[in-house]
Amino acid sequence: MDAFVQPGFWVFVLALAGIYGIFALGLQIQYGVGGIMNFGHVGMMAVSGYTIAVLVIKYQWSFWWAAFVGVVLAALLGALLGLTTLRLSGDYFAIASIAFAEITRYWILNTDSVTGGTQGTLAIPNPLGFGGYTNQPDLILTWISDRLYPIVGDEASRDMSMIFIVWPFLFLFIWIASKLQQTSWARVLRATREDDDVPRSLGKNVFRFRLQTLVIGSVFGGIAGVFWALQFALLAPEDFLRIVTFYGWMILILAGATRVKGLIIASIFFGFLYGSTRFLEFWPLSLLSSPERAYLRVFLIGFVIVLLMLKRPQGLFGKRQEMVLE
Amino acid sequence: MSDLIQYTFNGLVVGSIFAIAAVGISLLYSVLRLVNFAAGDFLTLGAFLTYFLSVTLELNFFFSIVVSMLAGMGISWFLELVLWRNLRRNKAGTLALFLVATGVALMLRPIIQFLFGTETRKFNIDILKTYDFLGARIAHTQLLVLIFASASILVIALFISKARIGKDMRAYANNPGLAAVSGINVDRVVLATWLISGALGSLAGVFQGLVQGQFNNSMGESLLLSFFAAVVLGTIGDAYGALVGGLLLGLFMELSQLSFFFGGVPSNYKPVVAFATLVLVLLFKPEGIFGYRGRKV
Numbered sequence: 020m021d022a023f024v025q026p027g028f029w030v031f032v033l034a035l036a037g038i039y040g041i042f043a044l045g046l047q048i049q050y051g052v053g054g055i056m057n058f059g060h061v062g063m064m065a066v067s068g069y070t071i072a073v074l075v076i077k078y079q080w081s082f083w084w085a086a087f088v089g090v091v092l093a094a095l096l097g098a099l100l101g102l103t104t105l106r107l108s109g110d111y112f113a114i115a116s117i118a119f120a121e122i123t124r125y126w127i128l129n130t131d132s133v134t135g136g137t138q139g140t141l142a143i144p145n146p147l148g149f150g151g152y153t154n155q156p157d158l159i160l161t162w163i164s165d166r167l168y169p170i171v172g173d174e175a176s177r178d179m180s181m182i183f184i185v186w187p188f189l190f191l192f193i194w195i196a197s198k199l200q201q202t203s204w205a206r207v208l209r210a211t212r213e214d215d216d217v218p219r220s221l222g223k224n225v226f227r228f229r230l231q232t233l234v235i236g237s238v239f240g241g242i243a244g245v246f247w248a249l250q251f252a253l254l255a256p257e258d259f260l261r262i263v264t265f266y267g268w269m270i271l272i273l274a275g276a277t278r279v280k281g282l283i284i285a286s287i288f289f290g291f292l293y294g295s296t297r298f299l300e301f302w303p304l305s306l307l308s309s310p311e312r313a314y315l316r317v318f319l320i321g322f323v324i325v326l327l328m329l330k331r332p333q334g335l336f337g338k339r340q341e342m343v344l345e
Numbered sequence: 346m347s348d349l350i351q352y353t354f355n356g357l358v359v360g361s362i363f364a365i366a367a368v369g370i371s372l373l374y375s376v377l378r379l380v381n382f383a384a385g386d387f388l389t390l391g392a393f394l395t396y397f398l399s400v401t402l403e404l405n406f407f408f409s410i411v412v413s414m415l416a417g418m419g420i421s422w423f424l425e426l427v428l429w430r431n432l433r434r435n436k437a438g439t440l441a442l443f444l445v446a447t448g449v450a451l452m453l454r455p456i457i458q459f460l461f462g463t464e465t466r467k468f469n470i471d472i473l474k475t476y477d478f479l480g481a482r483i484a485h486t487q488l489l490v491l492i493f494a495s496a497s498i499l500v501i502a503l504f505i506s507k508a509r510i511g512k513d514m515r516a517y518a519n520n521p522g523l524a525a526v527s528g529i530n531v532d533r534v535v536l537a538t539w540l541i542s543g544a545l546g547s548l549a550g551v552f553q554g555l556v557q558g559q560f561n562n563s564m565g566e567s568l569l570l571s572f573f574a575a576v577v578l579g580t581i582g583d584a585y586g587a588l589v590g591g592l593l594l595g596l597f598m599e600l601s602q603l604s605f606f607f608g609g610v611p612s613n614y615k616p617v618v619a620f621a622t623l624v625l626v627l628l629f630k631p632e633g634i635f636g637y638r639g640r641k642v
């Protein structure tokens with residue numbers, strides 16, 4: 020239990036919460052505003068994360084320029100997904116979006132020469148030879164933690180620097196998203212969620228509106244990938260399994276599908292759930308070995324999703340009628 | 346020529362397993378409008394439980410398979426009682442059904458890992474024995490799976506077309522309101538659908554474990570999208586279609602490795618062939634091979 024009183028634990032939880040908060044915000048714009056059920060969101064994070072890694076390691080780009088290209092590519096993947104499959108109805112699109120993300124992951128897995136394959140970004144060849152993972156993320160984070168040192172002393176760390184980078188962005192994006200929800204653009208989209216025909220009869224191009232939503236959401240997925248790359252520095256294909264998308268969905272349904280502000284609490288809860296399972300030492304969990312406790316995390320996330328859908332489908336802060344079919 | 350025979354045979358074996366798994370998913374969709382994201386993990390469960398009974402406890406292999414199928418049915422029944430029935434009563438929407446099915450998958454996987462460990466498993470059967478057939482090498486296990494899977498497919502098809510409950514299922518899937526007023530017991534139909542899909546999940550898992558030789562606990566999960574591809578190919582909600590879709594997809598995945606198909610797809614991209622088939626069918630013929638255009642997609 021000692022771990023939970025350590026500031027370092029909570030700093031890690033907050034850093035993680037910030038990254039996945041931005042990730043879930045992308046889903047929230049897609050589902051909460053546009054009614055799009057995207058189950059392949061992890062693909063956007065994978066594309067931007069890997070783009071950054073490859074550009075930085077192989078071609079010695081600066082991290083931030085690589086990040087920019089990564090986010091643009093994530094947006095393009097979102098556009099490609101939308102242009103090809105967004106005309107399908109909800110459940111068909113959901114399945115197609117998973118297939119898209121899985122194709123992306125298989126491509127990463129099997130293109131060793133570009134992505135390092137199963138070995139991860141550690142195996143990307145660069146002019147200096149193998150294994151030379153760039154220390155750029157470290158340089159960025161250390162620069163900040165050096166500035167924090169005079170203020171917080173020994174608590175200054177990588178994770179804390181991460182909080183100072185990611186949380187201002189999270190607040191900014193949440194502010195933008197809540198402004199977005201009040202625009203006439205979002206009103207058209209909300210109308211398409213209920214019924215396609217009404218906005219269509221008013222001369223609105225429903226498909227274009229939904230495509231825009233999908234791309235905007237993908238941009239947030241891509242930005243989450245940037246911070247992911249910064250935080251973890253090492254990427255491997257198994258970091259981008261299907262389940263990661265459902266981390267985002269758990270945050271989203273906990274917050275309530277259209278409640279932008281609930282996202283903050285929900286993502287901190289997720290960060291806690293994600294980070295805490297390895298520290299839960301009390302009985303009966305003490306009977307589990309530490310890799311077994313890693314599955315506990317997956318179990319708990321599944322459990323929270325099922326329980327919420329059963330008992331409180333509107334989430335902690337949402338409206339019930341938005342999740343229930345008449 | 347021997348390549349063609351080899352890949353056709355492999356395709357039939359893989360396809361018959363796809364068919365069995367896909368028909369469970371398709372039946373569930375037709376009756377409950379539920380896309381069962383947990384179907385893959387029911388395969389894993391079936392394979393691991395059969396391993397536990399037949400190898401660890403040294404029980405009879407066929408007896409172990411039957412017990413695993415019963416376990417798959419039992420879990421499905423339990424979930425129907427505690428989850429799905431309540432969700433239907435609450436009028437849960439598409440997203441809720443999707444997420445609950447995924448949540449079940451996320452819960453099932455750690456339970457399997459906890460109960461049966463994470464090591465790679467292998468059934469107590471000679472996986473190296475092969476026969477020579479016109480230059481193709483046919484594994485003993487593959488032949489066994491093909492025979493038993495084909496028999497199972499026949500039984501399933503007969504059950505759906507002839508048995509009373511099978512007819513009720515099709516009637517209910519076609520028009521739930523009409524079926525209910527003409528005296529079909531809806532709860533019984535739903536329960537039967539869950540039991541069938543639970544049993545078929547375990548069975549397909551054992552077959553898949555046999556064909557692979559070795560399997561680990563991500564086996565079913567990694568096949569899930571291929572099953573969806575088979576379901577969509579054979580028209581979603583059409584049980585016979587799923588059987589045909591499964592066989593076709595299996596054949597297509599294996600034959601795509603032959604050199605006439607753009608120089609042959611590398612074998613590690615086999616799953617991508619399934620995913621791409623899924624996306625292409627959704628794009629160009631979302632009603633599947635047996636559907637008609639009028640179906641709302």
